[in-house]
Amino acid sequence: MNTPVRGRRRSDTRTSPFSLISRLTGESEGRRRAEAPAAAHSVARKAGIAAATAGMLAVIAIPVAHAGGADELVRTDLVSNNSALSVQAANNADLRFDRPWAASKAAQEETKVAAASADKKKADDAAAAKKKAADKKAAADKKAAAEKKAKAQAAAKKKAAAIAAAKKADAAKAKTAGFVTGSLKAPIPNMNQTSGFGYRLNPITGAAGELHTGIDYAMGCGTPVNASDGGKVVEAGFQVGGGGNRIVVQHHGGLKTTYNHLQSIGVSLGQKVAQGERIGELGTTGNSTGCHLHFEVVKDGQTVDPAGWL
Numbered sequence: 001m002n003t004p005v006r007g008r009r010r011s012d013t014r015t016s017p018f019s020l021i022s023r024l025t026g027e028s029e030g031r032r033r034a035e036a037p038a039a040a041h042s043v044a045r046k047a048g049i050a051a052a053t054a055g056m057l058a059v060i061a062i063p064v065a066h067a068g069g070a071d072e073l074v075r076t077d078l079v080s081n082n083s084a085l086s087v088q089a090a091n092n093a094d095l096r097f098d099r100p101w102a103a104s105k106a107a108q109e110e111t112k113v114a115a116a117s118a119d120k121k122k123a124d125d126a127a128a129a130k131k132k133a134a135d136k137k138a139a140a141d142k143k144a145a146a147e148k149k150a151k152a153q154a155a156a157k158k159k160a161a162a163i164a165a166a167k168k169a170d171a172a173k174a175k176t177a178g179f180v181t182g183s184l185k186a187p188i189p190n191m192n193q194t195s196g197f198g199y200r201l202n203p204i205t206g207a208a209g210e211l212h213t214g215i216d217y218a219m220g221c222g223t224p225v226n227a228s229d230g231g232k233v234v235e236a237g238f239q240v241g242g243g244g245n246r247i248v249v250q251h252h253g254g255l256k257t258t259y260n261h262l263q264s265i266g267v268s269l270g271q272k273v274a275q276g277e278r279i280g281e282l283g284t285t286g287n288s289t290g291c292h293l294h295f296e297v298v299k300d301g302q303t304v305d306p307a308g309w310l
Contacts, residue, residue: 184229196215197213198211204287222282223282227273227279236269242286244260
């Protein structure tokens with residue numbers, strides 16, 4: 001075993017820590033010391049200096065026989081411990097030194113996260129607004145449909161009420177029609193009798209002893225003619241026998257009334273009429289010498305004097 005030479009190790013500048021650092025870094029001792037403050041700002045250089053210093057301290061503690069052997073031993077220890085020292089230096093750098101690049105990367109990540117969160121919030125807000133608009137439209141459509149339905153129901157109800165009222169009026173009219181009051185009313189407003197019931201001279205032929213089966217009332221042509229009592233129209237048309245335009249109304253109890261020489265007929269066969277209802281207009285059709293109404297009353301098939309019924 002080599003005996004360490006204390007005086008030589010101390011005096012040999014090649015085995016000093018600074019000498020070895022200079023050899024490893026390729027720099028002079030004075031230059032390294034001058035640039036040391038600037039290197040402190042570099043993480044890589046700090047890690048290299050830390051590794052070299054740790055290695056040198058380990059080498060100093062080992063006795064060597066000569067300078068050449070010490071150099072080889074230091075270089076061997078440095079190479080063998082390079083990986084472990086690099087890891088330790090990196091860990092020290094993580095714990096002790098500032099990392100602007102890491103802070104910048106973290107800031108970028110935070111920015112990305114914030115942007116993604118903002119985009120998500122924007123999308124959620126847009127979806128919520130769209131849903132709100134759709135709900136509002138659905139509510140408006142529902143309200144409009146309800147209003148439309150209510151209007152339709154009101155219209156249908158109103159129509160049904162009108163139909164019911166019309167039916168009621170028709171029923172009342174039908175009830176009145178055909179109902180015999182027991183007494184006949186004048187068929188025209190002002191009765192100006194020109195010829196009564198009985199035998200007389202025929203005004204057209206002049207023949208004597210001819211039975212006049214009714215009463216003649218002279219009025220202007222077009223005067224309204226009304227039903228003397230309620231009943232059913234059993235004849236409505238032109239009579240060839242001389243009556244001209246003629247209407248016959250069947251009443252209750254075998255009673256009939258006839259309306260002759262009319263200018264116009266306002267009812268139809270089978271129609272029910274009420275007492276006082278307008279059925280035609282006074283005229284001068286058929287065997288007639290002027291505008292007048294020939295009014296007859298027939299009881300059980302026989303003509304009778306209308307005067308006893310009016």
